[in-house]
Amino acid sequence: MPTSMQRASDRSATPPPGPGEAAVLPMTACLIVGVTAHRDLVPDEVPALEAAVDAFLHRMQGLHPDLPVAVMSGLAEGGDRLVARRALALGLPLVAPLPLPLEEYRRDCTSPASVLELDTLLASAQAIHLPLAEGNDPGSVCVPGPARDRQYAQLGVFISSHCQVLLALWDGTASEAAGGTSDVVRYHLHGEMPGLGRVDAPPNLLADDDSDLAFHLVCSRLRNDARADGALGTHWLTRGARSDGAGPMPDGYRRLFDQLGEFNADARLYADDIERDSHGLLPPPEIAPPRGSLPRIDALYRRADWLALHFRQRVHHSMALLHVLAVLTGLLLMTYAEFIAHPLLMGAILGLFAAGAAVAWLGNRRSWHRRYLDYRVLAEGLRVQAYWAIASVPSSHRVGFAYDSFLQKQDVELGWIRHAMRAVALGGERRANDIGLQWVITHWVGDGGPLGQLGYFRRRATDRERMYRHTRLLGRASLLLSLAGAMVLVVFGAGFEPMTVKLLLVTTGVAALFAGVREAYSYKLADKELIKQYRFMARVFGAAAERLARDPAPAKQRQVLEALGEAALEEHAEWILMHRERPLEQQPLSGA
Numbered sequence: 178m179p180t181s182m183q184r185a186s187d188r189s190a191t192p193p194p195g196p197g198e199a200a201v202l203p204m205t206a207c208l209i210v211g212v213t214a215h216r217d218l219v220p221d222e223v224p225a226l227e228a229a230v231d232a233f234l235h236r237m238q239g240l241h242p243d244l245p246v247a248v249m250s251g252l253a254e255g256g257d258r259l260v261a262r263r264a265l266a267l268g269l270p271l272v273a274p275l276p277l278p279l280e281e282y283r284r285d286c287t288s289p290a291s292v293l294e295l296d297t298l299l300a301s302a303q304a305i306h307l308p309l310a311e312g313n314d315p316g317s318v319c320v321p322g323p324a325r326d327r328q329y330a331q332l333g334v335f336i337s338s339h340c341q342v343l344l345a346l347w348d349g350t351a352s353e354a355a356g357g358t359s360d361v362v363r364y365h366l367h368g369e370m371p372g373l374g375r376v377d378a379p380p381n382l383l384a385d386d387d388s389d390l391a392f393h394l395v396c397s398r399l400r401n402d403a404r405a406d407g408a409l410g411t412h413w414l415t416r417g418a419r420s421d422g423a424g425p426m427p428d429g430y431r432r433l434f435d436q437l438g439e440f441n442a443d444a445r446l447y448a449d450d451i452e453r454d455s456h457g458l459l460p461p462p463e464i465a466p467p468r469g470s471l472p473r474i475d476a477l478y479r480r481a482d483w484l485a486l487h488f489r490q491r492v493h494h495s496m497a498l499l500h501v502l503a504v505l506t507g508l509l510l511m512t513y514a515e516f517i518a519h520p521l522l523m524g525a526i527l528g529l530f531a532a533g534a535a536v537a538w539l540g541n542r543r544s545w546h547r548r549y550l551d552y553r554v555l556a557e558g559l560r561v562q563a564y565w566a567i568a569s570v571p572s573s574h575r576v577g578f579a580y581d582s583f584l585q586k587q588d589v590e591l592g593w594i595r596h597a598m599r600a601v602a603l604g605g606e607r608r609a610n611d612i613g614l615q616w617v618i619t620h621w622v623g624d625g626g627p628l629g630q631l632g633y634f635r636r637r638a639t640d641r642e643r644m645y646r647h648t649r650l651l652g653r654a655s656l657l658l659s660l661a662g663a664m665v666l667v668v669f670g671a672g673f674e675p676m677t678v679k680l681l682l683v684t685t686g687v688a689a690l691f692a693g694v695r696e697a698y699s700y701k702l703a704d705k706e707l708i709k710q711y712r713f714m715a716r717v718f719g720a721a722a723e724r725l726a727r728d729p730a731p732a733k734q735r736q737v738l739e740a741l742g743e744a745a746l747e748e749h750a751e752w753i754l755m756h757r758e759r760p761l762e763q764q765p766l767s768g769a
Contacts, residue, residue: 202270202303204476205444206437206597207245208237209272210264211340213333213361214256215347217399223259225409226346229394230263233344233411238267240431241438243445247272247600249340251332252298254291256346256358256396261298272603273302276332281319305603307335330356330370337365339599341434343391345414348398365391366416388592389416390430436551436593443548444480447487455479458563460620465567465613470602474563477601481556488549495540500698502533507690508683515679547757554753555594560621561742562602568617569610570735570742591753611731617738622722630745631718638711645704655692659685706755710748717744 210233218226237246248264249272250257264271275282279299286292309318310327317324333356337343343365345358352359356370364370366389391414411422418427425431444451457475459467467475506529513522540546564570623629662685670678699705721741725734 202247202272202473202603203245204473205245205441205480205601206477207247207270207600208240208342208434208437209340209600209603210234210237210246210248210260211336211343212248212250212257212260213336213343213345213347213358213365214253214260215358215396215398216253216255216257218255218259218346219397219399222397222409226256226259226394226396227263229409229411230260230344230346231267233392233394234264234267234269237342240434241441243441244434244438245270245441249274249336249603251276251336252295252302253285254287258294258298260344260346261302265298265301271298271302272305273299274305274307274332274335276307276328277318277325278306279304303603307331326356328356330360332356333361334364334370337361338388339603341388341390341596341600345391345393346396347393349393349395362391362393362414365389366414388596390427391415392422394422433593433596437597439548440481440484440552440555440593440597443484443552447484450487451480451483455483458560458567460567460613460616464616465610469566471563471566473601474559474566477597478556478559478563481552481559485549485552485556488545488552491545492540492549495536495545496698498536499533500694502529502536504687504691504694505529506533507694508687511683511686515683550753550756551591551594554591554749555597557749558594558598558746559601561745562598564617564621565738565742566602567610568614568735568738570739614731614734614738618725618734621738622718622725622741624722625719629718629722631715631722634711634715634718638708638715641704641708641711645699645708648699648704652692655688659688659692662688710752710755714745714748717741717748 234246234248247270248260250261250264252258252261252273252275261271261273277285283292283295286295307328309315310324310331313324313327318328319325343362345362347358347362350359360370393412393414395410395412413420413422413424413427415427420427457479459465459471459475465471506526509522509526509529513519513526620628621630623631623633625632625635662681666673666678666681666685670681673681718741721737724737728734728737
């Protein structure tokens with residue numbers, strides 16, 4: 178029987194769902210198309226709209242062969258359901274966030290047939306029940322008014338914040354309806370949603386954004402017999418630009434989707450090794466049943482963690498080889514200059530240089546360094562997600578996840594990591610689980626022993642400090658040897674044979690070369706910075722362990738775990754920026 182990893186690794190091997198069956202959200206990184214649309218579409222335009230939606234979804238499916246597409250729709254009457262029907266017809270997974278309890282949501286349907294259609298679509302979708310918006314209570318949302326409008330505004334915020342592309346079936350004009358299509362488009366492009374409180378504003382409002390891509394499918398509305406200018410036209414929309422929808426996707430966004438697909442392709446390439454050697458995060462089923470988003474988070478973590486280790490090994494081996502080649506090249510150059518000026522020796526020097534250039538070219542060509550860093554940060558972010566889910570940590574963020582701002586202030590090329598984390602965590606509600614909470618405290622935080630990150634960071638800090646001391650000692654010894662050779666030449670060189678003088682010169686040069694190359698290798702590994710970061714994270718986890726031990730109340734402990742996760746995400750962002758400044762490259766012959 179095929180494993181879950183094998184099933185998830187090959188999208189084409191999954192047959193389309195039959196009638197009434199739900200298309201399963203893939204256990205991998207995917208591209209989510211969010212939907213906002215008018216309820217009152219013009220019936221005569223529906224066939225053309227369906228064709229345009231099909232064309233757009235096919236276009237998204239064709240972006241990368243390893244990037245599956247899913248659709249997120251609130252399933253309101255009109256355009257929401259039109260896109261949902263087309264998604265299911267194409268065999269795409271459907272995610273349905275609901276702004277109200279289901280019985281209350283049914284009341285917004287205009288006929289029994291509409292209620293039946295809603296239930297039919299929900300049977301083929303993964304439903305997500307959104308919480309009450311700020312200031313609302315169960316009674317206030319049951320009557321028309323501001324509270325109910327806030328629930329729909331929150332729905333728009335959620336869809337915008339958890340999709341890679343917003344598909345808007347919209348007439349292009351502003352509307353007075355709170356949380357309507359025009360408000361959702363405005364929020365997606367500019368981060369403004371009238372009627373919601375301060376906590377609903379998107380994080381890092383002024384930061385470079387890779388989450389503002391929308392595809393505008395212009396349509397008409399029945400209301401007041403309105404007709405949109407240029408009906409059924411299409412446009413790409415971003416915060417600062419508008420372009421023809423038939424043209425290419427705006428610059429930068431295609432790169433984000435390519436990186437999501439590249440990760441899936443790497444996971445598929447090494448699927449057997451990952452299935453055999455990877456380690457997950459899930460506790461025994463009796464601690465936390467694998468339901469909701471947990472299985473998908475764990476599956477993605479296994480892939481990201483294994484791939485990070487795989488590419489780290491390639492990077493470290495390549496770096497070690499480059500530095501060894503630098504030392505050998507320098508040694509042969511000195512030998513050629515002082516002892517044997519033979520063409521074969523120069524050929525060997527050129528061969529070593531070419532080998533180093535080939536190793537550096539291969540590493541850069543295949544992006545070993547970038548993949549290692551990206552996959553490591555993705556894995557650590559997923560670790561936070563998994564432990565939060567197991568411990569039932571409630572999020573204080575309106576759109577549901579603290580990592581909506583993860584890496585947003587850093588290099589925009591890292592946005593794909595945040596998008597992968599958003600998509601994989603969509604799932605059921607978190608139920609209070611105090612047993613899972615205590616398991617997470619032991620296995621994530623720990624007490625400095627073999628379990629937990631507290632012990633891990635303490636051990637890593639100690640190991641790095643020892644390695645750095647060895648580097649410094651070797652450097653000092655090499656420099657002292659070089660200095661001693663130079664002093665011997667100055668004091669006694671006049672009485673030495675020419676061959677002895679040359680040997681001393683080569684020894685002095687080799688010692689200095691070795692010291693420089695070893696120091697450069699330490700710099701590439703960022704030993705000094707890593708020691709500081711390991712110490713800092715050990716202090717963070719130590720403070721968390723102390724607070725958790727001091728206050729055994731589950732609610733307080735979950736607050737500590739939420740703060741700990743946010744601190745860990747922030748530190749991972751700093752870590753990747755630090756290491757991206759040290760790419761794999763060929764060292765100069767001097768080693769300096």
